[in-house]
Amino acid sequence: MADNALRVLVADDIASNRTIVGAFLSHLNCTPIYAVDGVEAVELFRLESPDVVLMDLMMPRMDGFEAIKQIRAMADDHWVPIIILSALSGEGDVVHGLEIGADDYLAKPLSFPVFAARFKALRRLLDMQRRLSGSLEQVRAVANGVIDGIISADEHGTILSVNRSATKIFGYSANEMVGQNLRLLMPPPYRDGHDDYLARYLATGEKHLIGQIRELPGVRKDGSEFPLELGVSDIALPNRRMFIGVVRDVSEQRRIQRQLAEDAARLQRYHDESEREQELAMAIMERQVRSDWLRDSAVQYAVMPARNFSGDVVSVARSPQGALYAMLADATGHGLAAAVSVLPALGAFYRGAAGNQSLTVLVNELNGLLCGLLPRGRFVAAALVRLDDASRRGQIWVGGVPDVLQVDDSGRVIQRFVSRQLPLGILPSAEAGISHDEFGWNEASQIVLCSDGLTEAESAGGEAFGMRGLEAALQSTPRDARVSGLRQALTRHLGRQAAGDDVSVLILDCRLDGTTGVAR
Secondary structure: OOOEEEEEEEOOOOOHHHHHHHHHHOOOEEEEEEEEOOOHHHHHHHOOOOOEEOOOOOOOOHHHHHHHHHHHHHHHOOOOOEEEEEOOHHHHHHHHHHHHOOOOEEEEOHHHHHHHHHOOOOOHHHHHHHHHHHHHHHHHHHHHHHHOEEEEEEOOOEEEEOOOHHHHHHHOOOOHHOEEEEHHHHHOOOHHHHHHHHHHHHHHHOOOOOOOOEEEEEEEOOOOEEEEEEEEEEEOOOOOEEEEEEEEEOOOHHHHHHHHHHHHHHHHHHHHHHHHHHHHHHHHHHOEEEEEEOOOOOEEEEEOOOOOOOOOEEEEEOOOOEEEEEEEEEEEEHHHHHHHHHHHHHHHHHHHHOOOOOOHHHHHHHHHHHHHHHHOOEEEEEEEEEEEEOOOEEEEEEOOOOOOEEOOOOOEEEEOOOOOOOOOOOOOOHHHOOOEEEEEOOOOOOEEEOOOHOOOOOOOOOOOOOOHHHHHHHHOOHHHHHHHHHHHHHHHOOOOOOOOOOOEEEEEOOOOOOOOOOOO
């Protein structure tokens, strides 16, 4: 309803009023239907079935009061809002209009903000009514479809009466069933033992079926057997016994059960195939990421997927001159689709490191590549760092991920690098204004990067881990074990629930000795 144009009947004898109201309605994505008096309004309501009626009161031939009365009578149980638009502001006129069937009143001259607000509220009411009407129709359809067969029989098993559903279930007419023994509806061996069971029950009260619902086979007129659910009640009348059986054909349910079992088997095969594809994709990703560089002694990292495959990518490289390059990338979404978005950027990242490029040059190349490859609406939030231990200088670029922190040996924040750049793949490099920040260090420190999966991870109570949780974990763990400490802190925060997004952390050492890292 919210996305569809409402058809609105506008009844007013003054052309300028109709023009103004029509303009208002056009701005509100509504289609006006015009009537010049009450008689035409009633006729158009009958022909057009509008969603809403806007009714002036003072009109020739038939005034608005009478038109409202007739329209309300035509609508029956289908509610069509009727709003009075009139310059008559007397309390008696308003009350009378509402009493005969109008739902609201707007005084002329109209205020567009008030008119628009009323119509938005009206849209919500109409939308709610349509949903409720749809739900009621579904309930009625289900209730009408669940019609069981009812069969009554005497103490000899002779059928006394049947309803229409019973005749449909078994394929006999009522005349063909009444007067026959219930054995008619049973296949062997139930047919052969029925009389003995009934006599035993009447003599001893021993129950095997009475008062229960059981699934048994039935037999139709054409001789075909089918599964049915049967519930039997014993009614003691003043001078005789009567049994009432309620029968439901469950052939369709059993067919659905078989179908569900087959669908479940197909879904399992699909899941297994998907798992194999995920493993293949993971193997391809692992070959693209230089894992040997991730074992650099100056690097700590963790990648924790929300599912079984992380969409975050953490990459590290060394330039021939010994500079350490690092990238933490978090593509839109998570899992395989997100990881594929980052995959094209890996080659460019490694080439940039091999060429000892500045981050501004490297990020421009990455952004241009992703702008050309990613579909609209997809982008890659990322942070890139270049560390030169020999000069104790670094470069950093942050676009769309949480703040990157520089911390000292105690884990205290020395410097915070806030995201001021757009994520990769949104704007062409010529428009993005890409530039990196420079920083330096005179004491041993660390650079901490993370994805928003860490800071936005919520506890069972809905509290986010946040930068506060990150900084607390950094200060409570020693320098060489901070990734492990972050894992433990996140696990405690989440409790038994899983993270809602992929979580990645990358920690880089800013060294004083000027030596490059070696593999651990």
